[in-house]
Amino acid sequence: MSDLVPRTGYTLPVFACGAAIAALHWLYKRIALDTVTLDLVDPAQLARVEIENACGLKPGVSLAIARSDPGDNLDLTRHTPIWAMVEWAPPTQTQSVSIVGGEGIGRQENGSGPSAIYAYARQLIETNLNQQLREGDRIQVTLLLPEGRALAKRTSNEAFGVVEGLSLLGTSGLSHPLSAPQQLEIFRAQLQDKAARRDLLVFCIGENGLDLSRRLGIPETCLVKTANWLGPLLVEAGIQGIKSILLLGYHGKLIKLAGGIFHTHHHVADGRQEILTAHGVAAGLSVPELQTxxxxxSAEDGLAYLRQLERQMAQPWVARVYQSIATAIETRSQRYIYTHSERQVQIGCALFDRDRQIFAVSETGQKLLDRASTSSHG
Known part of the structure; x- marks a missing residue:
């Protein structure tokens, strides 16, 4: 079994933190460290990060560079350099550690909001640097990803309102290789464990769905993170005797199931615009509207266009189109499970947009959502 377990690495915030520690060390001692050890906070363990370089830029300002290693994961940030510039803070700064995003770090709210440095990354950096700071000292940490803008074009960041670079996202310091084929076996084992205690599961592709599920009060024992392995895990749920599954996800991902695509990575298949347009036909959009x-x-742009049509025509186009999509997702998923396991499983669907707001939910999906969020029993 150990041969099936891929190597775990660290998330991008860990390397940002490591670079910041090395830069602070240079400020204090003018010594370039080869490695630093830091507290991951979550989980409660130490990590060792290699430092590629560290130097002073001018009096009171230093820079250090680390390079991302996500383990055996198909992560586009593999080997990406992340820079941390540390400088003594101005007298007006009240907090001991201020963190800002520089070049290559995305900005939220389509560029008008704050840097896309999220809670875990801030907690990680603040915790570790406060352990290194001398009493009374205050610093500003500027994080930079020189390759961030280019890499961001290959992500769905823009669909969630993050532009100009990558996010420092995540809830843990460990990078589990979710895309490696071996990971499917680990996912199956996790699903089997939850199926032994529950007859209703909530499938979430990624962190956005998990975060929303937790905010809705859905217990961890119901939640199954699937990454892009929806098809195999739907079948596994059927084999394990699960009675009901709620598919809770970003519409730009789950829409693929409406077209019969059960591995949702874009390298395998896409067709989102074609699927959305086909359901626009079913909803009664005109030919010029369908062509547009x-x-x-993107699917998010398509949703924005449907919302625009709603305002112009006072017609519920979003509900018509996405209820059709939700029904297709449920029907195709049930059929997929039965074809490969000869088991009948009730499927519900709830779709959210880039603001993590549920905007389309089927009747079955609403019943399962209510049940999952209010019950602590299977």
Whole structure:
């Protein structure tokens, strides 16, 4: 079994933190460290990070560089350099550690909001640097990802309102290789464990769905993170005797199931605009409107266009189109499970947008959502 377990690495915030520690060390001692040890906070363990370089830029300002290692994961940030510039803070700064985003770090709210440095990354850096700071000292940490803008074009960040670079996202310091084929066996084992205690599971593709599920009060014992392995895990749930599954996810991912695509990584298949347009036909959109919908750059852009049509025509186009999509997701998922396991499983669907707001939920999906969020029993 150990041969099936891929190597775990660390998330991007860990390397940002490591670089910041090395830069602070240079400020204090003018010594370039080869490695630093830091507290991951979550989980409660230590990590060792290699430092590629560290130097002073000018009096009171230093820079250090670390390079991302996500383990055996198909992560586009592999080997990406992350820089941390540390400088003594101005007298007006009240907090001991101030963290700002520089070049290559994304900005929220389509560029008008704060840097996309989220809670775990801030907690990690503040915790570790406060352990190193001398009493009374205050610093500003500027994080930079020189390759961030280019890499961001290959992510769905823009769909969630993050532009100009990558996010420092995550809830843990460990990077579990979710995309490696061996990970499917680990996912199956996790599902089997939860199926032994529950007859209703909530499938979430990624961190956005998990975060929303927790905010809705859905217990951890119901939650199954699937990454892109929806098809195999739907079948596994059927084999394990699960009676009901709520598919709670970003519409730009789950829409693929409406087209019969059960591995949702974009390297395998796409067709989102085609699926959205087909359901626009079913909802009664005109030919010019369908042509415009098909030409939109993403599913999120397509949703924005439908909302625009609603305002212009006072017609519930979003509800019509996405209720059709939700029904197709449920029907195709049930059929997929039965085809590969000869088991009948009730499927519900709830779709959220880039603001993590649920905007389309089927009747079955609402019943399962209510049940999952209010019950502590299977």
């Amino acid at each position: 919908l098909l030409q939109r750059a």
